[in-house]
Amino acid sequence: xxxxxxxxxxxxxxxxxxxxxxxxxxxxxxxxxxxxxxxxxxxxxxxxxxxxxxxxxxxxxxxxxxxxxxxxxxxxxxxxxxxxxxxxxxxxxxxxxxxxxxxxxxxxxxxxxxxxxxxxxxxxxxxxxxxxxxxxxxxxxxxxxxxxxxxxxxxxxxxxxxxxxxxxxxxxxxxxxxxxxxxxxxxxxxxxxxxxxxxxxxxxxxxxxxxxxxxxxxxxxxxxxxxxxxxxxxxxxxxxxxxxxxxxxxxxxxxxxxxxxxxxxxxxxxxxxxxxxxxxxxxxxxxxxxxxxxxxxxxxxxxxxxxxxxxxxx
Numbered sequence: 001x002x003x004x005x006x007x008x009x010x011x012x013x014x015x016x017x018x019x020x021x022x023x024x025x026x027x028x029x030x031x032x033x034x035x036x037x038x039x040x041x042x043x044x045x046x047x048x049x050x051x052x053x054x055x056x057x058x059x060x061x062x063x064x065x066x067x068x069x070x071x072x073x074x075x076x077x078x079x080x081x082x083x084x085x086x087x088x089x090x091x092x093x094x095x096x097x098x099x100x101x102x103x104x105x106x107x108x109x110x111x112x113x114x115x116x117x118x119x120x121x122x123x124x125x126x127x128x129x130x131x132x133x134x135x136x137x138x139x140x141x142x143x144x145x146x147x148x149x150x151x152x153x154x155x156x157x158x159x160x161x162x163x164x165x166x167x168x169x170x171x172x173x174x175x176x177x178x179x180x181x182x183x184x185x186x187x188x189x190x191x192x193x194x195x196x197x198x199x200x201x202x203x204x205x206x207x208x209x210x211x212x213x214x215x216x217x218x219x220x221x222x223x224x225x226x227x228x229x230x231x232x233x234x235x236x237x238x239x240x241x242x243x244x245x246x247x248x249x250x251x252x253x254x255x256x257x258x259x260x261x262x263x264x265x266x267x268x269x270x271x272x273x274x275x276x277x278x279x280x281x282x283x284x285x286x287x288x289x290x291x292x293x294x295x296x297x298x299x300x301x302x303x304x305x306x307x308x309x310x311x312x313x314x
Contacts, residue, residue, distance in 0.1 A: 041082055113198065121202075126261050232257050
């Protein structure tokens with residue numbers, strides 16, 4: 001890893017540590033007080049930890065598995081002191097989040113990346129930041145503005161396209177998203193683009209329409225761009241906690257989700273939702289956002305996330 005990249009990672013870890021302050025106060029301080037408040041390990045010790053994890057949006061299923069794993073480790077290592085459990089708990093949380101390596105094939109192959117998510121989660125901003133990152137890696141990027149439902153979406157994306165220095169293909173407000181995708185694919189082929197990033201409308205309250213729209217877009221891509229690698233990312237707002245998990249679940253019913261982007265991690269006490277999503281849905285969190293700048297959107301690393309949450313020095 002280059003020195004520059006190491007520095008960037010270190011800088012992001014620092015921002016992640018500070019971004020997770022509210023979540024840390026929500027989860028870790030409670031866990032610390034349990035470790036200090038119990039003189040020996042018993043059922044009520046585990047129950048207290050379980051309650052804190054569930055309240056911290058880590059999710060019921062993930063929490064049960066974490067506690068189960070912790071109990072096994074404590075038994076195997078004959079641990080009596082609650083204080084000695086902390087490392088084991090951190091280890092158990094990390095294990096719960098390991099769902100295999102998250103692949104980023106779209107960065108190195110000719111690809112189409114569909115980005116979905118409800119309005120207000122930071123979807124358009126995420127696309128802009130991704131475009132900037134890919135451009136910085138020397139990739140030729142085209143943006144497709146297929147969220148023709150929301151008036152401001154096209155304008156926002158145009159602004160990001162200018163900022164990132166990439167081309168944008170859009171349609172009139174209210175026009176058929178699939179026809180915008182068709183035009184964007186033709187442009188991508190004609191200009192030899194490496195990555196086509198497509199912004200789509202996210203209207204979960206009308207799942208049937210959304211399903212039809214995505215089906216139509218997928219048909220266009222299969223017909224017009226069969227050799228492009230396909231990635232479908234869903235953008236979720238971490239501040240909504242369990243609601244984000246429900247959205248991810250609902251989107252996975254209408255589309256084949258390959259990855260998750262969690263935004264607004266810096267403003268929330270519900271950062272534990274990252275654990276719940278990976279663990280309960282088995283869909284990798286691929287990026288997390290901890291601020292406004294392009295550098296604040298980074299690839300997600302489960303170990304780094306848990307270390308930052310518990311403020312374990314890198």
